Amino acid sequence: MCAVVGVFDSPRASKLAYYGLFAMQHRGQEATGITTSENEKLHTIKGKGLVTEVFDEEAFNVLRGDMAVGHNRYSTAGDDSILDAQPVFARYSLGEISVVHNGNLVNKNEVRQDLIDKGAIFQSFMDTENIIHLIAKSKKESLQDRIMETIDRIKGAYNLLIQSRSKMFVIRDRYGVRPLSMAKLPDGGYMIASETCAFDLVGAEFIRDVRPGEMLIFEKGQEPTSIQFGEPDFRPCAFEYIYFARPDSVIDGKNVYETRLKMGEILAKEQPCDVDLVLPVPDSGVASAKGYAKGLGVPFEMGIVRNHYVGRTFIEPTQEIRDLKVKLKLSPIQNLIKGKRIAIVDDSLVRGTTANQIVKMLKDAGAKEVHMRLASPQIKHPCRYGIDTPSYEELISANMSLEQICQKVQADSLGFLSIDGLVESLGKDQNYSLVSFDGNYFID
Ligand code: AMP
Secondary structure, X not given: OOEEEEEEOOOOHHHHHHHHHHHOHHHOOOEEXXXXXXXXXXXXXXXXXXXXXXXXXXXXXHOOOOEEEEEEEOOOOOOOOHHHOOOEEEEEOOEEEEEEEEEEEOOHHHHHHHHHHOOOOOOOOOOHHHHHHHXXXXXXXOHHHHHHHHHHHOOEEEEEEEEOOOEXXXXXXXXXXXXXXXXXXXXXXXXXXXXXXXXXXXXXXXXXXXXXXXXXXXXXXXXXXXXXXXOOOOOOEHHHHHHHOOOOOEEOOEEHHHHHHHHHHHHHHHOOOOOOEEEEOOOOOHHHHHHHHHHHOOOEOOOEEEOOOOOOOOOOOOHHHHHHHHHHHEEEOHHHHOOOEEEEEEOOOOOOHHHHHHHHHHHHOOXXXXXXXXOOOOOOOOOOOOOOOOOHHHOHHHHOOHHHHHHHHOOOXXXXXXXXXXXXXXXXXXXXXXHHHHOOOOOO
């Protein structure tokens, strides 16, 4: 998951990177960091916590320079060490570099073992560290050639920003699984970000998406150059649209909110129900619930209140705390719900924890019937390309039939969007990455 940002040729580089990361906080809340480049020196500040917690005024006195890369790290159970915070900085034979990475390398263990066999020492569990080692160990003369050689060795979904003292390299893997876009800054420089919501905050003007298999090179005093290093086989991640990206972002030409509305509308055609009210699970189900209500011709209400001071339910690694957190986060408006037949819409069902709690909550609030609808297909496979989904054992749809799940979450009925319905909502012009739903692990 995670967010990356890059700023090139701006006297406000670190501030702009900071605002970009702030806008993309939803992509990762565990750790954050920025490296700037000032003449011959790179400066890095990173730490665990939110963007507003890690950077203060003093940080910007340190982060001098007109170039910056930044990163928000998403938390997954088990490896929340500060050593896993990015950017990853290294001094090597050609000087200093700093790397940020969004995605997942599928051959990271093989590459790491090979590097360890050759004497490399690792400080973290991040695949990003493999990249630093591969660059440092390459015998090629220029950094660009070393990066090219590194790209040949790694497989998977990756967006990489690599900053040296005078250049910034921006790389999107040939499948373009994770989003990455480029914008022009009001004062003339460039900005790169995982999501376009970062541009909107700072008034940067979107130019285009970075192409699958493209490397952009930003060098002082020159226009950016583009190299197509890999044959594009574009597989944008459907889950970015379903859940992960911010609704105001435009990913590869499509506004996320509009795709979610469409998912809801198509869900209403595929899985209708006879109800008095449609409610969303806030905030993840809001847009698709609106679409669902419109599709059914039934009123939509924000019948569940969300406490915004509690983080996402996945942040805590243990099941016990996850259950408690759902209750801390969501609370029903009884006056709206009592005696009504309700359709409750969420974007996805992963372990089934949220659905279970919410159905109970609505029934306790006096709902006559509760019909659970999910604006995505059943998640039957873990994503290996950068979305944090649990293993097969924990995925409820990988282990239970529809009827069993319906019983488990105690709903009166349960319905999912079909894979065809999802593709129709996104537009049939692309070959989306649907691994969580169809198990087609197209990379290796
Ligand atoms: P669960 O409660 O385990 O069924 O998870 C479903 C809830 O988690 C939904 O409300 C989703 O919005 C949210 N969700 C789905 N995928 C993810 C993810 N990869 N990370 C964090 N939250 C997620």
